[in-house]
Amino acid sequence: MNKQIICAGIVFAMIFSGCQPDAQSNNQEHLLQSLTWFQQSAEMKAIYIQSFNWAGKVMMEKLELESELPMAVVLDIDETVLDNSPQTARQVRDGVPFSNEMWDEWCGLAQAEALPGALEFTLKAETLGVEVFYISNRGIHLLDVTLENLNSTGFPYADAGHVLLKTDTSAKDDRRAKVRQSHNVVLLIGDNLGDFTGIFDMRLHGADSENVLAHRESFGFEYIILPNPLYGGWEKEFRGESPEETRLNKMDALVSYQR
Numbered sequence: 615m616n617k618q619i620i621c622a623g624i625v626f627a628m629i630f631s632g633c634q635p636d637a638q639s640n641n642q643e644h645l646l647q648s649l650t651w652f653q654q655s656a657e658m659k660a661i662y663i664q665s666f667n668w669a670g671k672v673m674m675e676k677l678e679l680e681s682e683l684p685m686a687v688v689l690d691i692d693e694t695v696l697d698n699s700p701q702t703a704r705q706v707r708d709g710v711p712f713s714n715e716m717w718d719e720w721c722g723l724a725q726a727e728a729l730p731g732a733l734e735f736t737l738k739a740e741t742l743g744v745e746v747f748y749i750s751n752r753g754i755h756l757l758d759v760t761l762e763n764l765n766s767t768g769f770p771y772a773d774a775g776h777v778l779l780k781t782d783t784s785a786k787d788d789r790r791a792k793v794r795q796s797h798n799v800v801l802l803i804g805d806n807l808g809d810f811t812g813i814f815d816m817r818l819h820g821a822d823s824e825n826v827l828a829h830r831e832s833f834g835f836e837y838i839i840l841p842n843p844l845y846g847g848w849e850k851e852f853r854g855e856s857p858e859e860t861r862l863n864k865m866d867a868l869v870s871y872q873r
Contacts, residue, residue, distance in 0.1 A: 641857070642705045648843035649706060653699050659730045661841055666731030669801055669838045670738055676800040677742060686797035687739050688790060690804035691750035691760065691777075693842045695736070695769060696726035702844050711857075712845070721756050724763035729840075733768055740770040745797060747771070749789045749809070751780045787812040805842035817850045 652658055673687065692698050701720035705712060720726075736746045746769075752760055757779055764772035778789040786808060793799055807814030810832070813825050826833075833839060852867060854860040 642709055642711065644861070645702055645706050645844060649699060649702050652842075652844060653703070658841065662730040662732070664731075665803075665838050665840055666735040668834065669803060670735055672835060672838075673739060673742070673744060673801055677744070681798045683796065683798040684745060685743070685800050686745040686747055686793060687736075687801040687803065688747045688749055688793060688799055689732075689736070689802075690806065690809045691748050691752065691764075693729070693805040693844070694803060694809070694840055695729060695732040695748070696763060696767070697729050698726050699844065700725075718756065721752065721763075722759050724759050724766060726763055726767070728767045728769070736770055737768075744800070745771060746776060747793050747797075747799075748777045749786050749793075750777070751784045751786070754779045754781050784808075785812050785815060801838060802836065803838040803840070805840040806846045806848075807839070808847055810837040810839075815847070817847055819851075822848070 669687075677685065689695055698720065701717065704716065704720070710716070739746050748764070748769075748771075750760070757774065757777065760779065761772050761774070761777060764777070778792070790799070790802075802810045804810065807822060807826070811829075813829075814822060816822065816825065829837075852860055852863040854863050
């Protein structure tokens with residue numbers, strides 16, 4: 615009798631496990647460490663505040679320079695002014711990979727909160743007469759909910775004329791050029807190198823690091839970079855055909871020491 619119960623339990627467990635999602639392909643626990651740091655560490659908050667404090671200082675200094683055009687600052691939205699880490703947390707809790715459907719669902723809630731220092735910086739810019747533009751690779755179909763989120767959080771210039779979302783390409787050079795036609799852009803702020811210039815969209819084989827070194831004098835004065843360990847262009851070189859291949863690519867890239 616006991617053997618029958620045990621055997622039945624084993625068969626049930628085998629059948630039940632066969633109905634579950636592929637644990638390896640859906641496992642998002644690799645995000646847990648970086649997500650916990652992003653959401654919970656005081657260091658993360660300090661870096662954002664420090665970056666926006668410095669951006670405010672640089673902006674004040676540039677206001678002293680003569681300019682034929684009105685001055686403006688350009689910021690990215692996601693992980694620059696709005697915190698979307700709850701969407702990543704949903705990935706981890708559900709054990710599912712990122713999807714456009716999940717992203718649209720999250721954005722549609724318009725619940726993302728302001729990141730530390732971002733709101734204060736943009737309001738300071740408004741007070742000083744510096745226009746604020748937001749250039750984001752959110753799809754244009756998300757414009758209404760994005761404006762709702764920015765407005766409800768208190769960000770200035772949250773209107774269709776100052777929020778430029780993606781239409782046909784993720785490259786931002788054309789949108790930046792559009793702003794520069796009418797404004798003197800004194801600062802670019804973002805969490806991804808592509809938020810500054812299309813040169814940084816060239817990522818493979820160390821090109822991104824080489825370009826950073828070639829433009830070192832711009833960082834802190836024209837470009838303000840913010841930390842994002844959750845996702846971004848930096849992952850591009852490591853992406854494989856499967857989660858396991860991606861993991862192995864990252865393992866191969868590690869710099870360790872010999873024993």
